[in-house]
Amino acid sequence: MTVALLEAGPTDTDKDVVLQLNRWMELLESGYDWDYPIEEQAKGNSFMRHARAKVLGGCSSHNSCIAFWAPKEDMDEWEQLGAAGWNAESTYPLFQRLETNDADGDHHGRSGPVHLMTIPPHDPCGVALLDACEQAGIPRTEFNSGETVVKGANFFQINRQEDGTRASSSVSYLHPILERENLTVLTDSWVRKILIDDEKRATGVEIVANAFGRGETITANREVIVSAGAIDSPKLLMLSGIGPAEHLAEHGIEAVVDSPGVGEHLQDHPEAVIAWDAKQPMITEGYQWWEIGIFADTREGTDVPSDKPGRPDLMMHYGSVPFDMHTLRQGYPTSDNTFCLTPNITHAKSRGTVRLRSRDFRDKPKVDPRYFTDAEGHDMRVAVEGIKLARQIVSQPAMADWAGEELFPGKDVQTDEEIADYVSRTHNTVYHPAGTVRMGAVQDEMSPLDPELRVKGVTGLRVADASVMPELTTVNPNITTMMIGERCADLVKASR
Numbered sequence: 001m002t003v004a005l006l007e008a009g010p011t012d013t014d015k016d017v018v019l020q021l022n023r024w025m026e027l028l029e030s031g032y033d034w035d036y037p038i039e040e041q042a043k044g045n046s047f048m049r050h051a052r053a054k055v056l057g058g059c060s061s062h063n064s065c066i067a068f069w070a071p072k073e074d075m076d077e078w079e080q081l082g083a084a085g086w087n088a089e090s091t092y093p094l095f096q097r098l099e100t101n102d103a104d105g106d107h108h109g110r111s112g113p114v115h116l117m118t119i120p121p122h123d124p125c126g127v128a129l130l131d132a133c134e135q136a137g138i139p140r141t142e143f144n145s146g147e148t149v150v151k152g153a154n155f156f157q158i159n160r161q162e163d164g165t166r167a168s169s170s171v172s173y174l175h176p177i178l179e180r181e182n183l184t185v186l187t188d189s190w191v192r193k194i195l196i197d198d199e200k201r202a203t204g205v206e207i208v209a210n211a212f213g214r215g216e217t218i219t220a221n222r223e224v225i226v227s228a229g230a231i232d233s234p235k236l237l238m239l240s241g242i243g244p245a246e247h248l249a250e251h252g253i254e255a256v257v258d259s260p261g262v263g264e265h266l267q268d269h270p271e272a273v274i275a276w277d278a279k280q281p282m283i284t285e286g287y288q289w290w291e292i293g294i295f296a297d298t299r300e301g302t303d304v305p306s307d308k309p310g311r312p313d314l315m316m317h318y319g320s321v322p323f324d325m326h327t328l329r330q331g332y333p334t335s336d337n338t339f340c341l342t343p344n345i346t347h348a349k350s351r352g353t354v355r356l357r358s359r360d361f362r363d364k365p366k367v368d369p370r371y372f373t374d375a376e377g378h379d380m381r382v383a384v385e386g387i388k389l390a391r392q393i394v395s396q397p398a399m400a401d402w403a404g405e406e407l408f409p410g411k412d413v414q415t416d417e418e419i420a421d422y423v424s425r426t427h428n429t430v431y432h433p434a435g436t437v438r439m440g441a442v443q444d445e446m447s448p449l450d451p452e453l454r455v456k457g458v459t460g461l462r463v464a465d466a467s468v469m470p471e472l473t474t475v476n477p478n479i480t481t482m483m484i485g486e487r488c489a490d491l492v493k494a495s496r
């Protein structure tokens with residue numbers, strides 16, 4: 001079998017800013033970022049942008065490499081939602097297969113391509129924060145132990161090699177095999193259309209790989225696999241005639257397959273931010289600056305029912321660097337020596353869309369996450385509780401030597417309404433869009449893919465990336481996305 005891998009961006013092999021994990025924040029809104037604006041939000045922050053990497057390895061080449069196995073409950077839920085065969089029992093061996101992990105535990109992989117390491121407790125403010133979590137009733141806990149953490153905190157595991165190189169999908173899977181004779185990697189090759197013949201079989205793609213915009217055809221003998229991510233995969237399918245027929249018609253595109261679920265179900269982890277001036281100097285050397293996670297369930301002790309049993313509804317990242325990208329313009333004070341907590345909603349109920357702006361492949365699609373629009377108000381309730389819990393943690397004695405003035409939202413923002421107003425104007429995203437080309441039961445017309453990742457209504461075409469998730473994972477999704485890649489490889493091999 002021969003494989004051609006097409007990537008719109010450049011190679012990562014010679015780029016220190018991409019390869020060195022602790023430089024990841026330099027890549028936001030850089031030339032390596034597709035940098036998608038979002039549509040005007042009724043209840044959220046319309047200034048927000050969705051970073052999406054345009055470089056070999058995709059977002060795994062510019063993310064912060066926080067590495068989580070998905071909770072077993074998430075995987076079992078995928079199967080319940082119609083993705084037969086994607087339960088925990090069948091997917092956990094794939095998580096094991098993909099990793100070489102430095103943590104204890106028989107379940108961990110020791111010889112997989114992706115290196116996972118545990119961040120040591122090197123940051124004194126972070127250590128004080130974990131002590132404060134304990135004082136607030138949130139114990140230090142082990143991540144990726146095989147047990148889902150509903151209430152607990154610690155330094156993260158990250159996918160990083162010992163020398164500081166990110167263990168991206170490119171570094172882990174591609175770099176070791178670039179010389180293989182049956183692999184051709186074509187970078188700077190932007191796919192503008194999937195070619196589908198009269199028998200509805202995907203026969204290849206049209207790419208633009210030059211400055212003068214002339215297209216070329218790459219033919220696929222066996223199949224085409226789309227891994228353009230949760231924003232660009234639905235876009236490419238729609239440009240190729242696979243999507244909601246009415247929407248395609250608006251742009252003069254003839255529907256090859258009327259698939260109403262393409263570009264639907266956009267899910268994300270929206271995150272709020274709360275920051276303090278630090279009383280002591282913060283670290284100047286970091287692994288990736290966002291090194292601690294805190295999980296909690298805001299329904300604990302209440303009668304609010306959970307539809308995600310066994311999983312937390314709130315997660316926070318701790319950042320040891322200034323994070324004022326949405327607060328400064330709103331007039332909040334800032335500081336160069338600061339730390340923050342970013343409560344995110346692990347199972348946000350708001351659902352958005354990805355739609356074409358035009359039939360021109362160069363136009364950025366319309367990304368409308370519809371943040372905080374769920375009818376129950378679940379998403380904002382969790383965000384508000386998150387800000388309150390962050391305050392409770394940082395007010396513990398263990399943080400007394402670190403926590404100075406609260407910079408934002410600040411002491412004047414106290415009631416739930418005031419916090420909600422602040423969150424809606426200043427929230428960001430953890431950059432985890434997913435679900436826009438979801439897999440599901442064969443008869444479910446809102447799931448464009450069957451459980452073998454095949455696009456329904458066409459032969460020879462699969463999708464394998466975060467867009468296929470029936471439901472976004474509780475945790476950061478990159479390792480789960482790699483697991484989807486592992487599974488896809490098995491499915492392709494089995495279909496030979």
Ligand SMILES: Cc1cc2nc3c(=O)[nH]c(=O)nc-3n(C[C@H](O)[C@H](O)[C@H](O)COP(=O)(O)OP(=O)(O)OC[C@H]3O[C@@H](n4cnc5c(N)ncnc54)[C@H](O)[C@@H]3O)c2cc1C
Pocket residue numbers: 006007008009051052053054055056057058059060062063064065066067068189190191192227228229230232233236430431432433464465466467475476477478479481
């Ligand atoms: C800033 C940031 C930080 C993050 N931090 C973390 C983290 O710490 N931990 C974690 O678990 N997750 C993190 N994530 C999320 C994680 O990186 C993504 O969920 C994951 O990379 C998604 O992979 P994907 O294959 O779906 O798509 P992507 O990673 O987006 O890859 C898509 C690739 O396809 C290419 N492409 C798109 N369209 C075309 C086209 N038409 N032709 C050719 N090529 C095309 C793109 O250039 C890109 O290389 C972060 C994401 C971002 C943006």
